[in-house]
Amino acid sequence: MEGGKTKMHIAVTLNGKKYDADVEPRLLLVHFIRENLGLTGTHIGCDTSNCGACTVLVDGKAVKSCTVLAVQTNGKEVLTVEGLAKGGKLHPIQEGFWEKHGLQCGFCTPGMMMAAYALLQKNPSPSEEEIRRGISGNLCRCTGYVKIVESIQYAADKMMMAERKMEVPAK
Amino acid sequence: MGHGVKRKEDPRFIQGKGNYVDDVKLPGMLFLDFVRSPYAHARIKSINADKAKALPGVVAVLTGKDLVPLGLDWIPTLSSDKMMVLPTEKVVFQMQEVVGIVAEDRYTAADAVSLVEVEYEPLPAVTNPMKALEPGAPIVRPDKGTNHVFHWEVGDKAATEKLFSGADVVVKQELYYPRIHVSYMETAGCVADFDQVRGHLTLWMTTQAPHAVRTVAALVTKIPENNIRIISPDIGGGFGGKVYVYPGYIVAAVASIVTGHPVKWINDRSDDQPSTAFGRDWHMTAELAAKKDGTMLGVRIKTVSDHGAFFGDANPSKFPAGLFSICTGSYDLKGGFAEVDGAYTNKPLGGITYRCSFRVTEAVYAIERMVDVLAYKIGMDPTDLRMKNFIPSNKFPYKSIFGWTYDSGNYTAALKKAMDKIGYWDLRKEQAEKRKKGELMGIGVSSFTEIVGAGPSAQFDILGIKMFDSAEIRIHPTGKAIARFGTKSQGQGHETTYAQIIAEELGLPIEDITVEEGDTDTAPYGLGTYASRSTPTAGAAAAMASRKIRDKARKLAAHLLEAREEDLVWERGKFYVKGSPERAKTIQDIAFAAYTNHPPGVEAGLEAVDYYDPPNMTFPFGSYICVVDIDRGTGQPKVRRFVAVDDCGNIINPLIVEGQIHGALAMGFGTSFLEEIKYDEDGNVFGANFMDYLIPTAVETPKWETEKTTTPSPHHPFGAKGVGESATVGSPAAFVNAVVDALSQGGIPHIDMPLSPWKIWNALKEKGLAMEA
Secondary structure (H helix, E strand, C coil): CCHHHCCEEEEEEECCEEEEEEECCCCEHHHHHHHHCCCCCCCCCCCCCCCCCCEEEECCEEEECCCCEHHHHCCCEEECHHHCCECCECCHHHHHHHHCCCCCCCCCHHHHHHHHHHHHHHCCCCCHHHHHHHCCCCCCCCCCCHHHHHHHHHHHHHHHHHHHHHHHHHC | CCCCCCCCCHHHHHCCCCCEHHHCCCCCCEEEEEEECCCCCEEEEEEECHHHHHCCCEEEEECHHHHHHHCCCEEECCCCCEEECCCCCEECCCCCEEEEEEECCHHHHHHHHCCCEEEEEECCCCCCHHHHCCCCCCCCCCCCCCCEEEEEEEECHHHHHHHHHCCCEEEEEEEEEEEEECCCCCCCEEEEEEECCCCEEEEEECCCCHHHHHHHHHHHHCCCHHHEEEECCECCCCCCCCCCCCHHHHHHHHHHHHHCCCEEEECCHHHHHHHCCEEEEEEEEEEEEECCCCCEEEEEEEEEEECCCCCCCCCCCCCCCCCHHHCCCCECCCEEEEEEEEECCCCCCECCCCCCCCCHHHHHHHHHHHHHHHHHHHCCCHHHHHHHHECCHHHCCEECCCCCEECCCCHHHHHHHHHHHHCHHHHHHHHHHHHHCCCEEEEEEEEEECCECCCCCCCCEECCEECCEEEEEEECCCCCEEEEECCCCCCCCHHHHHHHHHHHHHCCCHHHEEEEECECCCCCCCCCCCCCCCHHHHHHHHHHHHHHHHHHHHHHHHHHHCCCHHHEEEECCEEEECCEEEEEEEHHHHHHHHHHCCCCCCCCCCEEEEEECCCCCECCEEEEEEEEEECCCCCCEEEEEEEEEEECECCCCHHHHHHHHHHHHHHHHHHHHCCCCEECCCCCEECCCCCCCCCCCCCCCCCEEEEECCCCCCCCCCCECCCCCHHHHHHHHHHHHHHHHHHHHHCCCCCCCCCCHHHHHHHHHHCCCCCCC
16 A cells, blocks of 8 residues: 555646646546546546546546556546536537537536547547447437437537638638 | 527537636635455454654644544434434445545655555345345444334325226336446535634535535534535536535535645546445336226336435425326326335445436336336327326316326327337337347337426425525616526536626626526525526516516606606616607616616615525426337447437426427436446445446437427416436337337346446347347
8 A cells, every 4th residue: 555655757738738747656547637637527437437427538538536556647648528628619529418408417518528528539520429429328318319329419510610621721 | 599509608618617625725725535444344443644744744634533522523414314424333335535644745645545455354244125125135324223214105005906906907117227427527516615714615516406404414513504615616517416424524624624724536437336326226116007998097116215324315305205296107096106215335435316306217218118018008199098097177276186286287288299200110110120130129208297386385494494496687777697506517517608697687798697506605505506406486586576677677767767666667678668669768778767867765776686486396298219220240339229208398498398308318228228337245335437337428329319398387487397317217128128129029027227238238139139249
C-alpha cells in the first residue's frame, strides 16, 4: 500500500490546457479530473465499468475514466464535457441534446455526449442502429434512449451541414 | 402551456455544470466509507478497528455503540417502524453498514475499511417471506418477536366469496412481482457540515423530500429545526429510492459533529445496489370471477409482501399496502377482496420506489395480467374482453368498489387509438399465419388506471405531516419573478414546467421566471417529489399562487387605471378597462407599481404563497400494446413494436411528458425482461452491481411509439393529472401478456418476470416447443 502512495509526476493536456501534477499511481483518471482539477462534469455512476457516466476522450478515443489510471494519460490529450463548447458556443452534440430532450436528470449526459462525440468522429452519419450500438456502453435511466438517439442524429446532421458549408469556399 | 419548450435546466447539464452532491466540496472536508456485513444474519462478537485507526489519514471510526448515547443507533422509518443505523448486537442483511470510517480522502477511507476486523457468529437467515411467516422461522427482529409486519385488507370477504362461488368462470394465477432496484444513475450520498459555534447542521443530500427529512431529523437528533438546513442539489435520478433516509446520512452528520469537519459520504454502486431501498417483492395469488359471456364480476388477491428487515415503505401512513386497492383497475366490477400480509426477512428495507406510485404497479400488473388469463380461458380476444368491461365514460366520476372516486376517464377511446395505431387486427392475422408455420409471435395489451397526486389531507399523511404541497411566487419590481416549491425535481424538468404554469397564469415570459427547489431555508414547506405528485399538488399550487397574485394585481391596476376593480378585464399579461382595451396595464407595469406606487390600504409588494391540498387524487390512464417475437432456438424475446397511448389530462409541456413516458417505459421494459435482485437461502445477494443487475441499454430498448388522448381532471386547477409513473405502472403487463400470448399456443399459462431467454426457453422445452441445436 505504501508503494501505491509514492507519487508520480504526470503532464496531461486536458481540454487544450496543460496540467502538471504529482499523483498516486493508483489514482483513477476520473478522480484526477474531478478532484485534482475540479472539473465535476464527468460523473461516477458505478464501479464496474458498466454505466459510462465517466466517459471521456483520451487521444480521441472514448474511455471510461473510472477504469483508466491518471498516470496512464501522461503525455496524452484528454477531452471532457467542459471542453465541448467553444468560445461560448455549444457543440452540435450539446445543441442536439437540448433541442431533442436527450436528457432528464442530466447525470449520464456528459458521458453520453462524449460517447456520441467519439462515435461521430468515426462515423459522421450513423444509422439509428449504429447510434444505439455506439452508446451501448452508456446507461441512462430516465429517457428510454429514443430521445438520445434523436439528439445524436440532430448533431450528426448539423455537423455534416457545417462540414459542407466549409467545403464550399474551398471548391 | 401545452408547448414543448426546451428545458430551462438543460444548459448547465449539457455543459457539465450541474451541481450534484458529489460535486460539493468544502474546505477541510473528510470522507466517510463503511465496513459492511458479509452475512445476512449474524451476531457481532467483536469489532477491532485498531489497525484502521493507526492508518495515517484516518480521523475517526464510528460503530453502533458510538451512536447509542445520541439515541441514533436506531431511527424511525417512514412506516412508523424503526431501522438500524449501525448495529450493536447483530446484522440483519448482507451488505448492511457495520462500521463507519472517516478519513481525509476516499482512498484512505477505503484502505481503512479493509483493515477493520469484525468477528461474526452466523445465525440462520430467512429470505423467503412465506417461510418467514411460518412458525419456527428465524426471527429477524427480536424487538418485534415475530416476522409478521402487518395485515391489511380491503373489500367484503364474505360477499366476494359468494360472488365467486356463483360465477360461471373463475381463473386463478400466482404472480410474483420480483424485487428490483431503482438504479438511479447517481448513487445515494451527502455532505454533512455541522457548525459547532452555531449548533447548526447543513446537509446536502440526495433526497426527494427535503422538508420531511428536516422535520424528522429535528425530532430524532433534538437539533432545533431552525438549525437544520437540508439542501437537495441536482439529483441524478430518484425514482422513489431517494425518499428514504439511509444510515450514511446519519453517520455522516454524526461524524461531522464528532470531528468538527464537513463529511462527505457517497455510496459506491456495489454498496448502493444491495443496501438501499428495493421495489416490489410482492407475491400474489390473484383470482378473477366472470360470467360465461366475459362479464367480469369480481377480483380477489392474496399477497405476501417482503419488507426486508425493517418496514420502511415510503407509503402514506394510513396505507401500509400503498394504494394497492386500485387493483380493480379500469373495470366496472361488482365486488372484490384484497389482503396483504407483510413479512420481515434478512434483506434491506424498501418497498414502493421505482416510478411506481405507492404499489400501483403491483395492482395494475395483477388486474391486467388476470384479464388476459381470463381471456384465454374463455377464448375471447383480450381487447374485446377489456372493451366489454371498461368503466363506461359516462359513469365518471366513478366510485370503485374499494372506495376510490376516479375523477375522469375514457378507456375505450385510449384502447381504440392504440389498436388503430398498431394495426391490431392485422397483427392478429399475421400471428395466425405465423402460428401455422410454428413461429412464436405475441401481442400483449394493458389498459391501466393510475392513481396519483397524494394527496387529500383527510386521507394522506406521512408520519402525521399532511401531503399538501406548496408554491411561493415573488414578482420583482422589474417584472421578473422567482418561484419556490416544496417539491424537488430529479430530472422531471420542474424548472421548466412550473415556469410554464406561472407564465400561463400571469402572462410573464417563461425566461423571466426562476424556479428553485430543494433548499429548506428558502423553499416553502412541502412533502417532495415522488408518486407522480408534483403536477397534481405543487403544480396546482403554482396556479393558485399565481391567481392570488392576479387578484392583488387587479387592485393595483384599478389604482393605476383609475377604474373600478370589477370593470377590469384580465387578458394574458394585462388588465384593461372593459370596453377600452387601449386603457391597459401590463403585469410588468403593475409589478413596478407594487413597489413604487401602491395605493393606500394595499400592502406593497407582489407575492403569494399557496399550500395546495388536493380535493381528490387524479387518475391518469392509458392503453399499451406490445408485439413480441420469440426465437424458439434461444428463447430470446424481441419487442418488435410498442405503442403507448397515455391520458394524463391537460399537458403542460408535451416534450417533457413524452420524455417521462419513454423513460418509464424503459423501466417497465427492464423490469419485465432483465432486472431482479435475488437472494439464496443464506441471504447472499445476487444482482448487487451493474455487472449482475442488468438495466436496459440503447441496444435492446425498443423504439417507443406514443400517442395521447386528453381527458382533463375536473378538480385540478388546470385539468392536469401527473404522468411520471404511468408507463412503469402500465407497461409490464403489456410485455408479459405479449410473451405469454406468444407461448399460449403451447399451453404455457404464465411466466414470472423477468422474462429471460433462459426462462422462456425452459418453458418452451417443457412443452416440446424449444428448438434444440
